[in-house]
Amino acid sequence: MIYFDHNATTPLDPSVLEAMMPFLSGSYGNPSSQHAIGQEARRAVERSRRKIADLVGADPRSIIFTGSGTEANNLALRGSLTSGAFKGKHLIVGALEHPSVLAPAEALRREGYEVSIAPVTSDGEVRAEDIEPLLRPDTALISVMHAQNEVGTINQVHEICELIGYRRILVHCDAAQSVGKIPTSFPLMGTNLMTMVAHKFHGPKGIGAAPTGVSATRGSASPTGSLRLRPRERSR
Numbered sequence: 748m749i750y751f752d753h754n755a756t757t758p759l760d761p762s763v764l765e766a767m768m769p770f771l772s773g774s775y776g777n778p779s780s781q782h783a784i785g786q787e788a789r790r791a792v793e794r795s796r797r798k799i800a801d802l803v804g805a806d807p808r809s810i811i812f813t814g815s816g817t818e819a820n821n822l823a824l825r826g827s828l829t830s831g832a833f834k835g836k837h838l839i840v841g842a843l844e845h846p847s848v849l850a851p852a853e854a855l856r857r858e859g860y861e862v863s864i865a866p867v868t869s870d871g872e873v874r875a876e877d878i879e880p881l882l883r884p885d886t887a888l889i890s891v892m893h894a895q896n897e898v899g900t901i902n903q904v905h906e907i908c909e910l911i912g913y914r915r916i917l918v919h920c921d922a923a924q925s926v927g928k929i930p931t932s933f934p935l936m937g938t939n940l941m942t943m944v945a946h947k948f949h950g951p952k953g954i955g956a957a958p959t960g961v962s963a964t965r966g967s968a969s970p971t972g973s974l975r976l977r978p979r980e981r982s983r
């Protein structure tokens with residue numbers, strides 16, 4: 748069989764397996780344990796955290812590890828909106844988002860949130876100009892993916908962030924299909940939250956999906972907490 752579906756998943760790169768092997772066999776400590784073998788695992792986790800953060804221009808402290816992209820998307824939407832930090836009850840999601848964004852959006856709708864679906868062009872692109880008419884004073888979150896998993900469209904996420912500017916709206920980007928493949932980072936895109944998935948770019952399955960948040964242009968955010976806008980905004 749010749750396998751072409753690297754959008755669904757990718758094989759583990761041998762160098763990744765080599766890097767993981769010590770922790771799958773000899774060095775099996777729990778990183779939360781205080782003893783030496785646990786602390787060795789802790790140091791490895793922290794090294795990985797820094798590498799992942801560097802890859803997307805995030806603060807290592809903002810990385811939250813999840814078990815999958817699906818879990819990361821759920822955390823980004825549900826965690827941020829239900830944290831109590833946002834009063835707004837309106838969210839906007841792109842029409843072609845992955846089911847792991849559309850399903851939590853639908854669940855939030857049933858719980859009293861209002862959800863607008865941003866239309867896409869015939870190429871599957873979500874444009875900033877199509878987001879603009881959907882914005883409301885109570886909009887709390889916009890979720891637009893970077894690279895579409897089925898048709899391959901690359902959304903100009905930075906244009907959407909420019910449109911939002913310093914409004915108190917969280918912007919989440921599901922970058923499951925773009926991290927490790929095309930330039931993808933917080934400074935480039937300006938989002939507050941991002942979803943990353945290791946198995947989409949030759950990493951292991953079940954590890955390493957991480958919604959994170961530090962944006963060079965839009966301040967910092969936590970998927971389980973608040974959006975801290977940069978000082979520039981507060982003085983406006």
Ligand SMILES: Cc1ncc(COP(=O)(O)O)c(C=O)c1O
Nearest residue numbers: 815816817845896921923924944
């Ligand atoms: C765009 C996108 N987001 C999220 C996911 C979900 O990732 P996972 O399979 O790790 O749950 C996928 C996987 O197909 C995807 O393509």
